[in-house]
Amino acid sequence: MTAIKSGDLVVLKSGGPTMTVDTVNTDIFDDNKITGVLCVWFVGDKLQRVRFDHGAIESVQLESAQLEKALPEDAPSQEASVDYKAVLDEMVDALNLAAEEAEPACSAVPQKSKRTKAPKQNDVVRASSVIPN
Numbered sequence: 001m002t003a004i005k006s007g008d009l010v011v012l013k014s015g016g017p018t019m020t021v022d023t024v025n026t027d028i029f030d031d032n033k034i035t036g037v038l039c040v041w042f043v044g045d046k047l048q049r050v051r052f053d054h055g056a057i058e059s060v061q062l063e064s065a066q067l068e069k070a071l072p073e074d075a076p077s078q079e080a081s082v083d084y085k086a087v088l089d090e091m092v093d094a095l096n097l098a099a100e101e102a103e104p105a106c107s108a109v110p111q112k113s114k115r116t117k118a119p120k121q122n123d124v125v126r127a128s129s130v131i132p133n
Contacts, residue, residue, distance in 0.1 A: 010057040
């Protein structure tokens with residue numbers, strides 16, 4: 001069996017809808033031992049989420065024709081997705097640049113002024129006793 005990872009498309013061996021692997025649970029002492037696979041899929045607008053034994057599911061290899069048919073009619077095209085990602089990348093770059101420019105002003109933390117201690121009563125007496133008459 002091929003390694004299943006988060007984001008893979010799977011289906012139950014007995015049939016059913018195509019699901020997306022959310023998380024792969026492993027043994028606390030052995031990461032190679034899979035204890036369960038959490039899968040998600042939609043039924044209409046409702047998200048379904050169920051944990052399956054890894055032996056009950058298998059990977060799905062959708063061809064591009066099947067993938068196009070599986071997408072909703074109003075889904076953005078591949079070109080629109082690439083354009084959208086480019087716009088998001090530009091926005092992130094602009095925000096990072098603005099944050100870097102503003103960082104010196106934000107990092108200046110005002111220092112607390114040190115208070116001078118008032119002389120204690122005993123210190124005053126000692127000082128007066130040291131002064132010669």
